[in-house]
Amino acid sequence: MSDDxxxxxxxxxxxxxxxxxxxxxxxxxxxxxKYFGGYPITPSSEIAEHMAMRLPQVxxxxxxxxxxxxxxxxxxxxxxxxxKSMTATSGPGYSxxxxxxxxxxxxxxxxxxxxxxRGGPSTGLPTLVGQQDVMQTKWGSHGxxxxxxxxxxxxxxxxxQAITCFNLSEKYRLPVTFxxxxxxxxxxxxxxxxxxxxxxIISRKKPDVPPEEYLPYKAGKDLxxxxxxxxxxxxxxxxxxxxxxxxxxxxxxxxxEINVRRINDKIRKNKKxxxxxxxxxxxxxEIALVSFGTTARSAKGAVNRARxxxxxxxxxRLITIWPFxxxxxxxxxxxxxxxxxxxxxxxxxxKEVERTVHGKTDVKGIFKLGGAIHSPEEILKEIERGTK
Amino acid sequence: xxxENIDLIESHEHPLDGYLRNGRIPHIFCPGCSLGxxxxxxxxxxxxxxxxxxxxxxxxxxxxxxxxAGYLNFDSFHTTHGRAIPFAIGLxxxxxxxxxxxxxxxxxxxxxxxxHMIHSARRNADITVICVxxxxxxxxxxxxGPTSYKGQFQSTAPxxxxxxxxxxxxxxxxxxxxxxxxxxxxxxxxxxDSVVEALLKKGFSFVEVxxxxxxxxxxxxxxxxxxxxxxxxKEHTELxxxxxxxxxxISKDGPMIVGKFVDIEGRPxxxxxxxxxxxxxxxxxxxx
Numbered sequence: 001m002s003d004d005x006x007x008x009x010x011x012x013x014x015x016x017x018x019x020x021x022x023x024x025x026x027x028x029x030x031x032x033x034k035y036f037g038g039y040p041i042t043p044s045s046e047i048a049e050h051m052a053m054r055l056p057q058v059x060x061x062x063x064x065x066x067x068x069x070x071x072x073x074x075x076x077x078x079x080x081x082x083x084k085s086m087t088a089t090s091g092p093g094y095s096x097x098x099x100x101x102x103x104x105x106x107x108x109x110x111x112x113x114x115x116x117x118r119g120g121p122s123t124g125l126p127t128l129v130g131q132q133d134v135m136q137t138k139w140g141s142h143g144x145x146x147x148x149x150x151x152x153x154x155x156x157x158x159x160x161q162a163i164t165c166f167n168l169s170e171k172y173r174l175p176v177t178f179x180x181x182x183x184x185x186x187x188x189x190x191x192x193x194x195x196x197x198x199x200x201i202i203s204r205k206k207p208d209v210p211p212e213e214y215l216p217y218k219a220g221k222d223l224x225x226x227x228x229x230x231x232x233x234x235x236x237x238x239x240x241x242x243x244x245x246x247x248x249x250x251x252x253x254x255x256x257e258i259n260v261r262r263i264n265d266k267i268r269k270n271k272k273x274x275x276x277x278x279x280x281x282x283x284x285x286e287i288a289l290v291s292f293g294t295t296a297r298s299a300k301g302a303v304n305r306a307r308x309x310x311x312x313x314x315x316x317r318l319i320t321i322w323p324f325x326x327x328x329x330x331x332x333x334x335x336x337x338x339x340x341x342x343x344x345x346x347x348x349x350x351k352e353v354e355r356t357v358h359g360k361t362d363v364k365g366i367f368k369l370g371g372a373i374h375s376p377e378e379i380l381k382e383i384e385r386g387t388k
Numbered sequence: 389x390x391x392e393n394i395d396l397i398e399s400h401e402h403p404l405d406g407y408l409r410n411g412r413i414p415h416i417f418c419p420g421c422s423l424g425x426x427x428x429x430x431x432x433x434x435x436x437x438x439x440x441x442x443x444x445x446x447x448x449x450x451x452x453x454x455x456x457a458g459y460l461n462f463d464s465f466h467t468t469h470g471r472a473i474p475f476a477i478g479l480x481x482x483x484x485x486x487x488x489x490x491x492x493x494x495x496x497x498x499x500x501x502x503x504h505m506i507h508s509a510r511r512n513a514d515i516t517v518i519c520v521x522x523x524x525x526x527x528x529x530x531x532x533g534p535t536s537y538k539g540q541f542q543s544t545a546p547x548x549x550x551x552x553x554x555x556x557x558x559x560x561x562x563x564x565x566x567x568x569x570x571x572x573x574x575x576x577x578x579x580x581d582s583v584v585e586a587l588l589k590k591g592f593s594f595v596e597v598x599x600x601x602x603x604x605x606x607x608x609x610x611x612x613x614x615x616x617x618x619x620x621x622k623e624h625t626e627l628x629x630x631x632x633x634x635x636x637x638i639s640k641d642g643p644m645i646v647g648k649f650v651d652i653e654g655r656p657x658x659x660x661x662x663x664x665x666x667x668x669x670x671x672x673x674x675x676x
Contacts, residue, residue, distance in 0.1 A: 009673065037478060056669025061481050061662050066507040070474035073467065073504075077447070077478025080465065081486070085478065103468050230463040231483055233442045237409070239458055239466035248412060249458060249466075 010058050011196040020158040020184040021046040021088075023191050024114055025054065027162030028086055030199050033112075034060035035085040037074035039067055039093060042126045043182040044116035047088035068093035072100040075111045076175075080236065082229045084166055084203075088114035091133050092123065094140070094177075102141035103240045104175035105263060108217075108225065110204055112165045114178040116185040117293075119344075119370025129182040130370035131293055131344040137177045138322055144260055146267035148274060149177040149322040151292045155189035161319065167202040168274060172266055173224050179321060181344065183294040183373055211235065217259070218245040223266035271323045278317040281307060285314030287386050288336045290329065290353055292318040294373050295342050301376030302342075306383045313383050321349070326356045333357035338386045342366040342374050362386075407431045407441075409461045416455060420602040420614025422573030426520055427456050429576050430491060433583035434462070437487075445488045447476040449496035451527045453520040453599075456491045470501030473508045476515045477658070484659045487587060488514070494521040495533040498554050502534070509563035512591040513658045518583065519556060519594070520573075522601035530604030539640045541608040558633035560594040561650045567593035568633065568650035572621040573600055575646065582648060591657040598644060 011030045018026075025047050028036075036051040048064070055062045060083070065071045068089055075085035089097065094115045104111060117133050119125030137149045148168050152158045162178060169176040207214045207226040211234045219225040228234035237247035242259050244250045250259075267274065278296075281303055282288060291299040296317040306313045316332060318325065332339065339361055341350035350365035357363055366382050368374060402408075408431075417423045434444055441462060448457035450469035457464040467475045472490045480488040490497075497505050497519050508515065524542050525531040532542035535556065536549040561568045567589045571579040579597060586593035600606070600617035611617045621644060628636075629647040636645040 035478065035482060037474070053669075053672075056662075056665040057673055058669075059666055062665075063477065063481065063658075063662070065474060066503050069471060070477075070504050070507070073471035073474035074478035076467075077465070077475035077480075078482050079478070080463075081479045081482030083482045100468055100471060103471075230445050230479060231442055231486055234463075235409075235461050236463040236465070237458065238464070240468060241466065246411070248409070 011193060011199060013193050013195045016191045016193065017188055018155065018191050019046060019186055019188050020152065020155045020180060021116065021186065022050055023155045023158035024162045024178065024180065025050040026193065027159035028112065028166065029054055029058060030193065031084065031163040031166040031201055033084045033086050033166065035075065035078035035083040036062045036087065037065055037071040037078065038087045039065055039071050039089070041090045041093045043118055043185050044088045044090050044114060047114055068096040069100065072097040072113065076100060076104050076109045079109045079111045080230050080238065086112040086114065088116065090116050090118050091120045094133060094136060098140035101175050102143060102145065105141065105145040106240050107238045108173035108263065109175065110169040110173050111175045112169055112178060113175055114180060116180040116182060118182050125371050128371040129294060129344055129373060131181050131295065132348070132370060133179065134321060134345065134348040137179060144264055146264045147177060147322045148174065148267065149179045150319060151179040151321050152184055153293055153296045153317065155187065155191050158184065159191055159193065163199060167200065170202050170204045172270065173204060173227060181293045207234065215245040216247040217243060219262060223262050223269065267323055274320060274323060275325050276319040277325055277328060278319060280315040280317065282314035282316060285312050286336055287311070287313040287338045287340065287383055288332050289313065289315045289379065290318065290339055290341050290349065291315065291343065292321060292349065295344055298374040298376050299342055299379055302379035302383060305376055305380050311383060311387055318349070324352050324356070329353055329356045333360040336361060338362040338364065340364050340366055340382055340386060342379050344368050344370055344373065404428065404431055407461050408459055412459050415459055417452065418603040420600060422600040422614065423452060423456065423520065425576055426573055426597055426599060427459060429580045429583060430518065431460065433580050433587060436580065437584045437587040439487050443486050445479055445486055447472045447479065447488060447490050449492040449501060451493040451496045451525070453491060453493035454496055470496055471504065472496065473501060473504040473515070473517065477508060477513045480514050481659060481662055489587065490515055490517045492519065494519055494535040494556065495525045498556060499534045506559065506563040509560055509565045509592045511658045512564055512566065512655055514591060516586045516593045518597065520597050520599040521556060522599040522605055524601060524605040526601050526604045530608065537638055537640050553638065555633070555637040556596045557636050557649050561633045564592065565594045565650060566591040566652040566655050569648040570596040570636065570646045572598040572625055572644065572646060574618045574621045591655060
């Protein structure tokens with residue numbers, strides 16, 4: 001078979017019955033991922049395994065590294081080399097990656113990190129579900145940066161939102177975290193892969209000036225600078241040090257102010273374009289559930305059961321976790337008398353909701369510490385308690 | 389003297405103009421530091437090897453030597469501490485025509501980055517690693533490191549270093565590097581010839597350069613000036629091409645064996661393997 005078929009092989013159009021992890025891999029290939037650097041870790045390893053098989057078929061490269069630190073460093077290098085690049089891991093591996101995620105934030109390097117969450121801290125529950133890395137994604141690396149994190153609730157979304165992760169990383173030039181959990185990663189559902197022409201692909205903006213006029217970190221109104229790649233004659237200059245528009249180190253408070261403010265503001269000022277939410281039966285709701293990932297499926301089940309009993313409850317599902325949808329939740333706080341936050345951790349999104357509503361309405365978490373998902377009945381019980 | 393005469397005797401050009409970044413000089417290196425001459429050798433070697441400058445990328449980690457990438461007017465990447473090598477591998481595999489050179493220090497490459505060093509030699513990644521060994525952590529003020537020899541005084545070894553140092557050429561060779569050499573910063577001519585060979589070698593090539601660090605190493609070890617360290621090199625250097633790398637470890641006042649130790653042909657590189665995997669991947673489809 002000639003190389004010419006590799007384009008078609010990127011998008012396996014049709015109906016499939018696959019796991020979330022596999023859907024993530026196929027979504028990444030469909031949007032043009034050409035490089036995966038990774039290290040095995042449960043419950044994400046199937047993504048690496050699938051990419052090891054699939055990437056060579058589409059003229060891409062899979063390299064298994066000695067650890068997660070090397071993996072993330074390599075995908076940053078591959079990104080500057082011109083490849084859409086990714087890695088996949090779980091909590092402990094993500095912890096090892098956070099320093100270089102910071103390098104990616106500071107140097108504005110597009111790439112995608114999949115974190116299939118398991119129970120922690122430490123080795124915790126390698127094979128069982130958790131949603132405990134929400135705050136690690138936000139605050140794991142040192143310094144100020146605004147991450148983007150997306151959390152899918154279905155296998156179809158694992159495919160669709162993998163594409164979104166790559167597109168956002170390319171558009172805004174940053175590492176994007178795809179925050180799965182073990183249950184979504186390992187469960188099998190129907191996946192419909194559309195034809196190639198239906199897949200929206202965004203690629204990084206390239207400089208439109210010759211090398212002698214190019215300032216690698218000078219951004220226009222959108223605050224995202226065009227990105228020259230290695231090998232194009234632009235003599236790319238990249239450093240994790242605070243830098244000026246030329247990319248030269250500038251160790252001063254003034255340069256820090258400009259540099260770090262912009263890499264944060266490019267996300268803050270585009271929040272509305274980035275954030276995706278699903279609203280379910282919220283119009284007349286007096287109680288709202290805020291949830292994400294696998295837990296949002298149980299929450300939806302609880303809404304259905306409560307509605308049968310005549311309780312006015314709805315669900316706000318966070319597809320985007322970071323940046324956090326403050327504005328929508330503030331509106332919700334004006335509408336409902338109680339917000340319940342089921343999540344598989346000891347209060348991470350819940351605390352963000354509390355911060356956002358500022359005491360305007362009651363906020364209560366429904367926490368599980370990892371290893372099991374909520375049953376709809378457990379959440380229903382809390383809803384019923386909230387009506388009293 | 390007229391202005392015209394001044395023009396006759398003063399050159400406004402430097403041989404490396406165009407290969408150093410505008411506005412980045414003067415550099416931050418201390419008086420007596422050898423990184424300036426090593427940087428010159430690296431640029432001279434890149435030019436002598438005849439690469440298209442567009443296809444050359446220099447990657448550094450953190451530390452004094454880690455600053456070199458940022459002065460060079462090639463594609464240059466100043467990464468995190470210890471992680472230059474895996475970054476370089478990602479950069480290298482995305483374009484087999486690209487020459488990726490890692491330039492960093494002994495602490496960066498062999499302490500915090502040691503794991504990447506040995507594994508990239510094992511997988512024969514297509515990169516050249518130039519390690520400037522100054523026997524200590526210079527940037528952070530002179531702490532002992534993985535190459536500090538026994539009895540060496542540093543800020544974290546106030547009673548003298550007690551641990552066995554790494555023998556860098558032996559480590560690189562035993563892990564599979566196809567080219568291994570060591571030179572001192574005094575030996576710029578041989579160093580250049582050797583770096584050119586290393587750059588032209590397919591696969592993982594490694595050159596250790598013993599550098600002078602008067603400020604944080606020399607002052608504590610009766611070698612307070614750059615010149616004294618270079619004189620020490622001169623007195624202790626022994627040229628032994630093909631020496632058994634097990635025998636080239638460095639000790640206090642012992643000989644400093646330099647030369648080309650390893651030069652192997654024919655070992656497939658990481659890029660070779662990845663390209664053959666693509667063939668296998670495509671073949672697996674056509675069978676279906």
